Amino acid sequence: MSKDFRMGRLSVLAAAWVVARRDFTAILFSRSFFFFLLGPLFPVIIAVLAGSLGSRVDQSQERPVLGVAMQADDARAVERARRELGPSLDDALPRIKLVRSLAQGETYDAAQALVSRRENVAAIVSGSLDKPVLTGPAGLIEAWRGPVSMLSEQARSGRRLAYPVVALKPVASSxxxxxxxxxxxxxxxxxxxxxxxxxxxxxxxxxxxxxxxxxxxxxxxxxxxxxxxxxxxxxxxxxxxxxxxxxxxxxxxxxxxxxxxxxxxxxxxxxxxxxxxxxxxxxxxxxxxxxxxxxxxxxxxxxxxxxxxxxxxxxxxxxxxxxxxxxxxxxxxxxxxxxxxxxxxxxxxxxxxxxxxxxxxxxxxxxxxxxxxxxxxxxxxxxxxxxxxxVMKSGPARSAPKIGKRRLFLRKSGG
Incomplete structure (x- = not known):
């Protein structure tokens, strides 16, 4: 039997266990604890709904389209090149749309067409196969510079280029x-x-x-x-x-x-x-x-x-x-x-x-x-x-002042 128990006072750990059990039981079986559990669910529900809505918006958006405004022969060559490269590079190449078949010597203002929104395209490639001109938003045309160059080279060559098949050898991780x-x-x-x-x-x-x-x-x-x-x-x-x-x-x-x-x-x-x-x-x-x-x-x-x-x-x-x-x-x-x-x-x-x-x-x-x-x-x-x-103001007891003792003595003696 411990000394604290014999003296009628619990040890620190035993007393801490009593307090912990009391508080835990009181909180766990209270009505507020149920609402405490429900609290984080509302941000989670809002986040799930926002994510679902965002994914639906992304899915509803179509891939941007590249408009082609060239002479008839060049435009047909670009369309043919897109079909030939499609099976192996479909995700890397933009979808194309013929917006204007130009006659010999005819000019076309691609910037004005994009500003006036006459054509439902994200950017327009004009010029010729030897010197293509890509007009559109800065970020988009920077991303499309390589694919447009590839399409132009494929169209200018007039023949199907042979791309080697790349063998894939996956590993768990590096x-x-x-x-x-x-x-x-x-x-x-x-x-x-x-x-x-x-x-x-x-x-x-x-x-x-x-x-x-x-x-x-x-x-x-x-x-x-x-x-x-x-x-x-x-x-x-x-x-x-x-x-x-x-x-x-x-x-x-x-x-x-x-x-x-x-x-x-x-x-x-x-x-x-x-x-x-x-x-x-x-x-x-x-x-x-x-x-x-x-x-x-x-x-x-x-x-x-x-x-x-x-x-x-x-x-x-x-x-x-x-x-x-x-x-x-x-x-x-x-x-x-x-x-x-x-x-x-x-x-x-x-x-x-x-x-x-x-x-x-x-x-x-x-x-x-x-x-x-x-x-x-x-x-x-x-x-x-x-x-x-x-808070408890506990500490060494101070002696009462002498004047207080004198008043107490006079009060008891009736003086």
């Missing part, structure tokens, strides 16, 4: 594509970790402010160590956040399965998908508790929701800068900047998760998780001491 794919995976994992942390860590603030208003926090502080109160609330809000993430992940998995999308189509991380997901959960817990411990300290000093918003804004902006720092460090592997991002506790989870997608080594993650957990303990203890000294 070092460059593998490195680029792992970088994309690291960037996506880092961004997702940041968004989830910033979206969910704010719940710690509101929870503590509500209990301060109801005087519940003072009752808890009188019954159990303040370190246990802070630690229990962190664990409870972390558990609630993990339940929400698991629900959203299950819903997203069903949508991906219904859409026929799988992780096999995504770039493979260096440590593999199962281990990267496990590291993502662990680093989310670390990032959440690191940021949540700071939010607990802020919430313990605030008395109103407006005060919370005022005090938390600098922390939120600082966390955004931390994310940018970790993102930049990801582009400098092995440098002093990456080492600094790994050692700085608030950027360490983001930097290490990106490292897991690029580097297969496991030992650095074990060391980093231990380093981050130590900082969580330090921040929780620091926040608890700040709460006791600033």
């Amino acid at each position: 070092s460059a594509t593998e490195r680029q794919g792992r970088f994309a995976t690291a960037q996506g994992a880092q961004t997702l970790l940041f968004l989830l942390t910033m979206m969910l860590a704010g719940m710690v603030l509101s929870n503590l402010v509500e209990e301060k208003g109801n005087k519940i926090i003072e009752v808890l502080a009188a019954a159990i160590p303040m370190d246990a109160v802070f630690l229990g609330k962190l664990f409870a809000m972390l558990a609630v956040s993990l339940v929400g993430i698991a629900t959203w992940a299950a819903a997203g998995g069903l949508l991906y399965a219904a859409g026929g999308v799988s992780l096999d189509r995504m770039p493979e991380p260096a440590v593999g998908w199962p281990l990267l997901v496990c590291l993502g959960v662990i680093y989310f817990a670390m990032a959440y508790m690191l940021l949540g411990s700071v939010f607990l300290s802020i919430g313990s000093m605030a008395t109103t929701v407006r005060e919370v918003q005022t005090l938390s804004m600098p922390v939120t902006m600082a966390q955004l800068m931390v994310f940018f720092f970790a993102s930049f460090a990801m582009t400098q592997p092995g440098s002093a900047i990456e080492i600094a991002a790994v050692l700085f506790p608030f950027s360490s989870p983001f930097a290490m998760l990106a490292r897991g997608a690029r580097d297969p080594a496991i030992l650095p993650h074990v060391l980093a998780i231990g380093w981050q957990a130590a900082w969580v303990v330090l921040l929780v203890r620091g926040g608890a001491r700040l709460f006791r000294s600033r």
